[in-house]
Amino acid sequence: MKKYTDIKTAWTGGLDRMSRPQAVVFIDNVLVLLLARRASYAQDLGYRTYLIAPPMLEAHTEAMAQYEQTERDGRPTYDQIFPTEHFDIDTLRTLLAEIEQEADIKGLVVGNGPFCKDGLVGAHVATLAEERGLPSQNAEALYLCGNKYLMRDSFRADGLNTIDFGLAVDEASLLTHASRIGYPVLMKPINGVASHLILKSNNEAELLGNFRLAMEKLPGSAFQDFYQGVHAFPNRQGELMHFDPMRCMLLEQYIPGREVSIEMLITEDRCIPLLVHDKVDISEDARCVYENLAIVPPVRFTQEECNALEACAVQAVQAVGLKNTVAHVELRYGENGLGPQVLEINPRMGGAYIMESLKTMVGVDHNTTHVELMTGTFQPKATYDVLPELHAMMVLYAPHGGLFQAIDGIEECQALPSVLKTMQPFPVGHIIHGDDEEVSLLLIWMKGDSAQQIAETGQKIREIVTFKIDPSDQANQPVT
Template sequence: MNKAMVFVENQAFGILVKLAKRSKERGFDNFVLFRPMHPHEKEQLKQYEQAYKQPLFDRLVETERWDFDHIKKAVEEFEKEKSLAGLICVGGFFTQDGLLGAHVAKLAEERGLPTQSVEGLYRSNNKYLTRDTLFHAGLNTVDFGLATDEESLLRHAERIGYPVILKPINGCASQLVIKCENEQELIKGFHMGLKKLPQSLYKHMYSCIHRFPDQSGKMIEFNPLTSMLVEGYISGREASVEIVVTETEVIPLLVHDKVLVTEGDRVVYEHLLVVPPVRFHDKEIQRMKEYAVKVAKATGIKNALCHVELRYDEKTGPQLLEINPRVGGMLVTQSLETMIGFSVPDAILDLALGTFKPGTYDSISDLHAMFTLYPPHSGYFERVEGLDKLKRLPGILSTTLLFPEGSYIHGDDEEVFLLMGWMRGNSYEEILSVYEEAKKVVRFHIIKKEKGK
């Protein structure tokens, strides 16, 4: 009798489908606990199943509850039908019912299955705890503080020194990342952030009040809706390091050079990433890999793919922006497959099964890049023009429109990947030229009005 792979996920539909397909190919049944699917997701699932001539999900339970007891009951129902081979949570973000990844890790641990680290998940998903962990580990990191009111906000900023960055303590998509050059901007940014957090697309994440000890053992209660992280501004060239963490090892996989990054009023936008890096020499790349490994070890993460974002300060070297205990977004999965032959779906399954075996990960020298085209503002996505022209541009290997026409786009306060492209080029100059042409040929028509009006 086949064993079942259990997927518990409330965000990442695309990678969930890819994982389910690979799980089926490896002989497992797929039991899925997922949020209610959107109509376009149901259509995508139908198309997948027609192509592969079998259901991808043997059992699908849709829910809007993510508390531990509810998930546990669902898993217990799955167990009545099949023996479980593994439990997988891809995103694992905070929900209003707690840290989803930690819930799943605890359930796996109770069953003696390979699991991620509950402590590691908290210390990497909560940005205050990440900074605290790096500080106590003696790693290169900026000064920081938790602002819960104007008094603590100003106290931390005065100690840190301007400019400072304000950000949600458990945010994603570069949402509400606010650079403040002085006290006036700081106070304005803080109150704007607290006003916008409850209205955010991610309010379900920010509504999670949780308690966890810092490295000194002090228990801290975090309320993401009424507090923000204050930290020193990090300058320098930006890059990201993809790593894989087993029970005992931390292995760097690939470094992406974020050659075009812009800082908006409250969002940081990543436009163009190149691999192999074009702005870093070999010793700098090695330093970034070694630093990323130390950061992951300090947090206590295990059995996970990790995405480490950093900037390379010319004086102090690599400095952490954030670490995420999940594979990077945009087209990182495609890049890992192309550049080093690393299969993300297989790695996630193997980590959950306890069968992952590290390989040799030497990147090919052919220059590749991923780029994102962002919506000009929030509103209803009426239509897009120029996709055919985009696909005919030299070096374009694939393009992906992430939101179907007719969707509502939240494009003002977060980094919304509306269209992504994957390409190859003979030089950075050639890649940059194609990217600039892509911005010209693609036109998004978005009606600027409030949702529901």
């Protein structure tokens, strides 16, 4: 009788394991709210959903509750939330082990996962996915994308057409690299975002002044949490390099030319350029570059030039080994024979209205695509046809930091015939940055019959919409 009991127990235990819930775990250390629709899609597919994230601010909790009430019939987005202030790989591994006590993890989804004091969170998540045999973006590739010096080093090692560059860790190395590269020279944080502290220097005096400014501004900046991500990683020659983003800057040759972004669908074995956004209006400020207006399909490039840009983007993605994502690759078509040049590879979807553009122009839903890529269920189409009608993204930025007191003219802007959608990322009453980086205060998605019509609509919007920001009220707050 004892033997029968043992056999029965073993059989039912195996049945329990076979019937265990399947789960998708969502992890991010910064942009948590952006994961909500992806988690909802995973729920609709039958997965349990778990979230590992910092404790939510009250405003974020309220926004999540409103989303669940209005769009999910009150259903919670996550079956369980694990709040944590620590994103080192051991902490994440422990939290995943706790989840695995009750469910089988079928996918790990990270929203952004930038550098922090605990390292590169996206790479930690990729490593944990690889340990479980799950699809990942490739942990090494995320370091090569997240660290702009390592990215250029990979390009050079793979023989890509790339500009000269160097790592400035002090004034001596700064001047040595600049002397070799030649002026004008561009300087930027090695893991910077939002065009933060992109500094152009035309001579040695400007270069020294800009480097000293950067060393002063990086600590205590809007992105100080990112710059706390001290890390070590080997270059392509196998030499282990140590990086302190707060104490160094990437130096590279300035690239004059027309700029684009290319949205790339990347699977395990395919790299598909989906869209080319033509950045027809860019402002290069003293400490930041503002991307004001982008048109899709591109209007300033021949088909041959577009093909060359797409080929360059594919080569760049393959050089770093990125997988299983929708990436945002920024390039310039360099003048004076430079040709297509990659500026950076963002291993995640671009900002502004890129998500809307993907859905409108090529029928790609980023939320569903991301979940399917990370659960190994995505099936790419043979081809992706681009809608021929011109559309555009416009961004109005904060002219400076301070207390965001008012925005006027939104209703009049929305009433313009070409305007399809607008979005206000920050509520009035919010302390914003904006002295050294892009801070988007209004996003506009529009369409038009010609580039000229779109430009004219953009000019009307600039005349209609105004912001009131009190620069005297600046709290040193991290990015939220």
